[in-house]
Amino acid sequence: MMKSIMLFGEMLLRLTPSNHQLFIQASQLNMVYGGSEANIAVALSNWGEKTSYATCVPDNNIGLAAIMQLRQFGVNTDYVIQQGHKMGLYFVEEGHSIRPTEVTYDRQNSAFVDAVPNDYQLEEMLGQAKWLHVSGISLGVSKQARETTMALVKLARQKGIKVSFDFNYRAKLWSIEEAREAFIEILPYVNVCFGSYMDVLTLRQEKRKVKSFDEKIELLKELQKEYNFDQIFTTEREILDDNVQNLSCAVITATEHHKLGPVRVNVLDRIGTGDSFVAGALFGLANSYSLQETLDFALSSFALKHTIVGDFQVASKEAVQGFDLNGEKVIIKR
Amino acid sequence: MMKSIMLFGEMLLRLTPSNHQLFIQASQLNMVYGGSEANIAVALSNWGEKTSYATCVPDNNIGLAAIMQLRQFGVNTDYVIQQGHKMGLYFVEEGHSIRPTEVTYDRQNSAFVDAVPNDYQLEEMLGQAKWLHVSGISLGVSKQARETTMALVKLARQKGIKVSFDFNYRAKLWSIEEAREAFIEILPYVNVCFGSYMDVLTLRQEKRKVKSFDEKIELLKELQKEYNFDQIFTTEREILDDNVQNLSCAVITATEHHKLGPVRVNVLDRIGTGDSFVAGALFGLANSYSLQETLDFALSSFALKHTIVGDFQVASKEAVQGFDLNGEKVIIKR
Amino acid sequence: MMKSIMLFGEMLLRLTPSNHQLFIQASQLNMVYGGSEANIAVALSNWGEKTSYATCVPDNNIGLAAIMQLRQFGVNTDYVIQQGHKMGLYFVEEGHSIRPTEVTYDRQNSAFVDAVPNDYQLEEMLGQAKWLHVSGISLGVSKQARETTMALVKLARQKGIKVSFDFNYRAKLWSIEEAREAFIEILPYVNVCFGSYMDVLTLRQEKRKVKSFDEKIELLKELQKEYNFDQIFTTEREILDDNVQNLSCAVITATEHHKLGPVRVNVLDRIGTGDSFVAGALFGLANSYSLQETLDFALSSFALKHTIVGDFQVASKEAVQGFDLNGEKVIIKR
Amino acid sequence: MMKSIMLFGEMLLRLTPSNHQLFIQASQLNMVYGGSEANIAVALSNWGEKTSYATCVPDNNIGLAAIMQLRQFGVNTDYVIQQGHKMGLYFVEEGHSIRPTEVTYDRQNSAFVDAVPNDYQLEEMLGQAKWLHVSGISLGVSKQARETTMALVKLARQKGIKVSFDFNYRAKLWSIEEAREAFIEILPYVNVCFGSYMDVLTLRQEKRKVKSFDEKIELLKELQKEYNFDQIFTTEREILDDNVQNLSCAVITATEHHKLGPVRVNVLDRIGTGDSFVAGALFGLANSYSLQETLDFALSSFALKHTIVGDFQVASKEAVQGFDLNGEKVIIKR
Amino acid sequence: MMKSIMLFGEMLLRLTPSNHQLFIQASQLNMVYGGSEANIAVALSNWGEKTSYATCVPDNNIGLAAIMQLRQFGVNTDYVIQQGHKMGLYFVEEGHSIRPTEVTYDRQNSAFVDAVPNDYQLEEMLGQAKWLHVSGISLGVSKQARETTMALVKLARQKGIKVSFDFNYRAKLWSIEEAREAFIEILPYVNVCFGSYMDVLTLRQEKRKVKSFDEKIELLKELQKEYNFDQIFTTEREILDDNVQNLSCAVITATEHHKLGPVRVNVLDRIGTGDSFVAGALFGLANSYSLQETLDFALSSFALKHTIVGDFQVASKEAVQGFDLNGEKVIIKR
Amino acid sequence: MMKSIMLFGEMLLRLTPSNHQLFIQASQLNMVYGGSEANIAVALSNWGEKTSYATCVPDNNIGLAAIMQLRQFGVNTDYVIQQGHKMGLYFVEEGHSIRPTEVTYDRQNSAFVDAVPNDYQLEEMLGQAKWLHVSGISLGVSKQARETTMALVKLARQKGIKVSFDFNYRAKLWSIEEAREAFIEILPYVNVCFGSYMDVLTLRQEKRKVKSFDEKIELLKELQKEYNFDQIFTTEREILDDNVQNLSCAVITATEHHKLGPVRVNVLDRIGTGDSFVAGALFGLANSYSLQETLDFALSSFALKHTIVGDFQVASKEAVQGFDLNGEKVIIKR
Numbered sequence A, B, C, D, E, F: 001m002m003k004s005i006m007l008f009g010e011m012l013l014r015l016t017p018s019n020h021q022l023f024i025q026a027s028q029l030n031m032v033y034g035g036s037e038a039n040i041a042v043a044l045s046n047w048g049e050k051t052s053y054a055t056c057v058p059d060n061n062i063g064l065a066a067i068m069q070l071r072q073f074g075v076n077t078d079y080v081i082q083q084g085h086k087m088g089l090y091f092v093e094e095g096h097s098i099r100p101t102e103v104t105y106d107r108q109n110s111a112f113v114d115a116v117p118n119d120y121q122l123e124e125m126l127g128q129a130k131w132l133h134v135s136g137i138s139l140g141v142s143k144q145a146r147e148t149t150m151a152l153v154k155l156a157r158q159k160g161i162k163v164s165f166d167f168n169y170r171a172k173l174w175s176i177e178e179a180r181e182a183f184i185e186i187l188p189y190v191n192v193c194f195g196s197y198m199d200v201l202t203l204r205q206e207k208r209k210v211k212s213f214d215e216k217i218e219l220l221k222e223l224q225k226e227y228n229f230d231q232i233f234t235t236e237r238e239i240l241d242d243n244v245q246n247l248s249c250a251v252i253t254a255t256e257h258h259k260l261g262p263v264r265v266n267v268l269d270r271i272g273t274g275d276s277f278v279a280g281a282l283f284g285l286a287n288s289y290s291l292q293e294t295l296d297f298a299l300s301s302f303a304l305k306h307t308i309v310g311d312f313q314v315a316s317k318e319a320v321q322g323f324d325l326n327g328e329k330v331i332i333k334r
């Protein structure tokens, strides 16, 4: 039987007014589902990778709707538990041009946040897994979620399952100090890391601006050395005018590093782009792509997600592979 | 300066899929605001009554949107406090014909639920009040909300302000036993009561079906005697086929009682109809209508609300007064 | 060359909130076009009858949109003039069950209302006409519109063109007294009349309720005699509960009269139903149907329009003819 | 490993204007997916029954969207093949009251219609199956689809797998004569049959109206005898005014028969109701319910589907079981 | 008691098709409310400034909806009168890139246009005012509105209330000649002026292009000298490609002048941006900001409004203050 | 009687999810109608040119809706035939920035595709025509459509009617080899040609990139010579970042050639832009514009269509003429 990539984290319902309205202007909300690890699970499964996702959703019609969203993409939901009453939510006021997008969280005391390790079938979850991916968000939302995450990570390493980790620091969730303490605990168990130079500074309790991408890569090289990661991946975003951005990325191993980019893109939906980069990188690793091919697939996924609404990267494998980073622009296929 | 009717309770954001969809079918949600006491405040203010409403909403863009909904109807929001992070929500799957409407609450740990008496300006809230209205929901959502409600009610009676109370029992919020204990504490402070024979049975710890409206009125007469309410109001709903209902009501005082109805109505939106009855009755009392006129206005408001979408009774005073309970049907005014 | 039915009157843009909302609840409006004579023109043309419609719309993008609505149904718009700045509008709050639909007009000083007879090509308009239809609304909206209507009617009779007229009394437009004076002026020129017993009472300056349809028909017989109409047609509407109505109709000539109905219908959109009856009757007359067949087609059109949204009767000729007044109910055709 | 119910047939995309509009009035279409056997698969799977569905969808983004709809309900789609270019479509003009719903098919030359038996993995499809369900539609859409259906049915019987069959006659697809010939071929292989007295008359080449439900049941008893079905199920629909219908059903075996109903329901969406009855009956049989319990579950599912939009029966097992055929009406659960 | 800023002018209902459609393509219209002075009142009140707005709306459900829009932002509407039948409207076809936005007015004979000075309570309106703001639009829509405006302005100066004025020349409303005569009458009463070099040329009866911002400022300096305004404010707009604009502004007093900008912005909604600049400047003056701080707040408000749909500037005070004219770009806050 | 421009080709219904959604994300589709020759007919007729369009639509409510779309713009539809069952459809996933728009056709076996020459009234179609326009799409969709097109073209030349032709090569419809054979057959009958250098390479069986516009024009000059076209028109599109494009065009005759452009435009809807260029050129020729004026009108139409949603060029003649290729930017007209 084929082994699968297991992901664990919170699934959220995103509620967004249409047409860049503020909440005080709206009378309807668009519903999409997301959450960093769910986003990655959907992309991987949609590309044909065997994928399982574990989370806790409330035992009601809202939780059921969340599960159905995952299942339509083929994600295995056997380890999703249904208990409690509250779905994690977030409200988004989509910005435009100089006006930033504003996120309002309503995820405290959610079913996931309140679930304890014993609520899950930790052993079974990893029984068919070849890989485990988690993120810093699960360390930050509650003591219980952090315990579950750490239990999973440790168990995975015992079983010889590779562990990947995305820092995913969210300033509205916890302080840098709280985060640092949790990061230090988890990093020794991590094989593949996704992060930014900001995370290195957090770990070092430094606060300064770093401008050049090369200098940022240097900081990440030091992190790689400290924890001996198989790989550490990072993205770089140069914000031009009018929602136009230049996107780049890099990967660092003990022996080499590669940069790729930039790709210029006009943003339709920024949310979930980081996750689509992670998904692309994991897909490359899972399919034994070369590091260069992995970066190419990850950057293509990252760039294309900026042009897709919703948290999920729904571009097909063919669309991601067919995207030519340096190629001629095709505007219509008919 | 004119004195106002003060209302206290939780405001909620209602999220509803269009066209009777279940949550698992929906990709958009309609937003309306409600909450029993807010609904009454809006109706009273819209009819020209000076009205103030106190609640606690989160200190974010969701809470602000809720306040703006009240202000547009002229409700005084000076005593609305903004703190905490969570707006009380409820999700509604609108039923149709034989399929009941399904409410899923997400109101635990909301800003209102967690607020304590000291967070409010209780003295100031009643400074310009001639009347205070509260409901059983505020007794049930949390210990703190119950304390605030009781403090307000006691303070009102000290100041000679009339107190009205609506039992508003919600099975998804608390058990009958918990509710009974709270009802027994508050009823001695109540001048005007809104309830049903079910509430009398709850107080008596009885469980039985009562079929005839007259028999139900008898039970309420006994309650009136026990607590010596100025008035106790009640509504009666006979459900015919196809969302068609016969609506009636009654009022009981120490010396008299009146019944009115039925009015036959096809339901567009059931939610908030009970509140529109309360609003109608309070409006009659506040304007020194006779008991018969009060019942007539309250039943007209009750019936018309069934044909209006959203929790708020937005029919104008002229529309309510102009509704002829026994008159010819007018289908278009042009 | 085939001769056409010419219609003259004001075209209006109807703006309606969705889902029975009041105006104060709405943030979007649905746009449909209407106007009594335009509605009839559209139905006749859609059924294959050669039809021309004359009106005046503003010389801007709003007026152009109105013309395009007519053209899509094949109505000849060569005699529609474009001048002035204001389109006649009406806002509709759709009622439900016991709550009546509320119309708010914004048609004063519209392009049509301000146009004078010389603005139109009266001679040319009737050059290819075999029939002229006008209604009481054009007599009521302005002195100029009344002058144009009277000029057309007189010219038609001079040319031997048949004239049909629908009283169409609107209480929000003018008083009964003003209307009566205008009706008395036009009736001598009318060949085929559409009206109700209320119009007879208006002419007689009487005010009383008439309950039975037979008694109403008696009043209309007297009107037929007085003006020697070829035919006078009338409809009868019994309002049952819940938007359910029983629809009947009758025709009266110098020598005979026929009743048809009732058909029971649940109303989706009441507006324009009277016009769809007129269209049905004119279609029967234009195609030399027997009086019985004419009534059958007119009542079928009348009934079906109640189930169609918008002012226009868009049911096909086959749908109207195929409707079996007494037949078995078909709920789906597949 | 648990065995599954296998279903085979065409999946369709339904396109419907909003608010009962005709196609000529519409500028947007709602998308839902359906098809008789897909509808049954979704209901069964949603109720927790292991279910697999085989069909052929085009190898493009439209076909993919169809598959995802099934997967979200947990239906196994391993045997769905993707080839060809055309999705079967149908356009629906939703009727209202006396106006019937009108279906316009666009399914000729679809991927499913053109697929031949060899395109499918017939052996594998039945490898894990305990039951096979097919319908008359697959016999009617093309010679190839009929061949595939017959091959499947024969193979199932060879393997000892029970076969159920729904006549599902569609007048817009084929003539009664063509259908009769195909029905005669398949019936000997059928264990459980779903049909109406009309199908019996078709087989007998008779044409007459049968009014009473008991008389209809007599006709079906004779069919049961002829083919010795384990069971034959039927539904009965009395159309009252205003989209209100009385729904009944019956089951007939060699030794007994039962009737149940009527349930009175106001229709929101008629399409897919027959399939929800079949799903309910199959669920009862699969779970060893008594015949009475099976009828009860099937009629509850049938009735509730009338109040749900879309082709799929999405009511939960709890909602279907909790529906009390004779009970008190509950209008809101909160 | 705190004194308020009083604004007077017409409120309008804006009707706009979605997604940049032309009117001939649309079947729905979005409703937002606006009007130069209403826009300013809403922004000031939303930022916490005590604000009152006087206008005349029709005495119907449309006028009521307009008032409610103001009230939700906390604007005092005690001096809004309700009489007449017509709401001022404007239809907008939103342009895109090289296609300009097209406004079609329907405001002739509106309730505001027809109201005369005696319809208002001029004395009371200014009773609690510390400031009065009016604009050139009110001088242009009718003789009556101009009379009311002039009466208010003169009364304000008598009472020692500061007067601000925005030229707001609209070519579709009146000719340059008509406007010039009215401007000359009002300017002697103005303390704070908002205008452009075009207005100076109008006053001088000159017609020429001025390219450089500095040259434009020179012209405004001369106007400041002529009328001895406390301040004159102006904005400058450089239109780059693709809806991208560079926004600047300046203020001129007897002794100094300051320029600020440019800020580059991609436009979501251009309408109401000038008003949001005025609101920002008045807010700075009312709160004793320095001229530099005032310009900064006004330009931030001006720029942010370009990214907000609708006529109203609904960005919070915190969002305006937090906008860093030269700062790093923040694209999401989470 | 004025002669008309006759166009022949397939009309299609375009179905598009909102807001750049992929098909798997959508639950609603926007409906617009198109087809290369229909698009040109609508533009010409909307600008006041007498225009007739012949096609074949299915004999159902979908085909009728298509005809009505044409009629609203004044296009003569007397030669549209209604037979068969299938409307040609195409589904569009609107791209954004680096993600290309994806077209999925569903037009095989459509009513148009299956119609044979004898189904049309070829003689009558050209009876009142002064011009005939066809495109390569009709040569590619079926043998029958190609036969009809060739019959029409030959008949036109016999009658002395000018023939224009647009290559319109679509890679999803046929191979370059198939297309080449058909092009070689039709070109001798063509007076005015619309094409690109790619078409020249196709005819020559060459495959290479040509970068400069001048070099492309050289290739087209050779084509002009070979077939002695009155004119050959071409467009040039430079794709900048972010949906921004530079648009140019050229015309070549036996004796001269002209280039015009570029115009920079931000694209709202790319589909139908080529047709709007053809319409502009034909309009210039039909109205005896100079070649320079013709190019100017054609390029203005081409550029403006990029800012209009839907396949139809609905910009008015005034808007196209008023567009100043080199002028100052106007962003709002009010």
Ligand SMILES: [Ca+2]
Residues within 6 Å of the ligand: A024, A025, A026, A027, C027
């Ligand atoms: Ca709103």
Ligand SMILES: [Ca+2]
Residues within 6 Å of the ligand: A030, A309, F019
């Ligand atoms: Ca969106």
Ligand SMILES: [Ca+2]
Residues within 6 Å of the ligand: B024, B025, B026, B027, F027
């Ligand atoms: Ca959905």
Ligand SMILES: [Ca+2]
Residues within 6 Å of the ligand: B030, B309, C018, C019, C021
């Ligand atoms: Ca609504």
Ligand SMILES: [Ca+2]
Residues within 6 Å of the ligand: A027, C024, C025, C026, C027
């Ligand atoms: Ca609203």
Ligand SMILES: [Ca+2]
Residues within 6 Å of the ligand: B019, D018, D019, D020, D309
């Ligand atoms: Ca519907």
Ligand SMILES: [Ca+2]
Residues within 6 Å of the ligand: D024, D025, D026, D027, E027
């Ligand atoms: Ca339309």
Ligand SMILES: [Ca+2]
Residues within 6 Å of the ligand: D021, D025, D026, D027, E027
């Ligand atoms: Ca519509």
Ligand SMILES: [Ca+2]
Residues within 6 Å of the ligand: E017, E021, E022, E023, E024, E025, E026
């Ligand atoms: Ca439009």
Ligand SMILES: [Ca+2]
Residues within 6 Å of the ligand: A019, E030, E309
């Ligand atoms: Ca908008």
Ligand SMILES: [Ca+2]
Residues within 6 Å of the ligand: E019, F018, F019, F309
């Ligand atoms: Ca669009």
Ligand SMILES: [Ca+2]
Residues within 6 Å of the ligand: B027, F024, F025, F026, F027
């Ligand atoms: Ca969806």
Ligand code: NI
Residues within 6 Å of the ligand: A019, A020
């Ligand atoms: Ni946007």
Ligand code: NI
Residues within 6 Å of the ligand: A020, A096, E268
């Ligand atoms: Ni945008």
Ligand code: NI
Residues within 6 Å of the ligand: A093, A102, A103, A104, B061
């Ligand atoms: Ni916010």
Ligand code: NI
Residues within 6 Å of the ligand: B019, B020
């Ligand atoms: Ni409904």
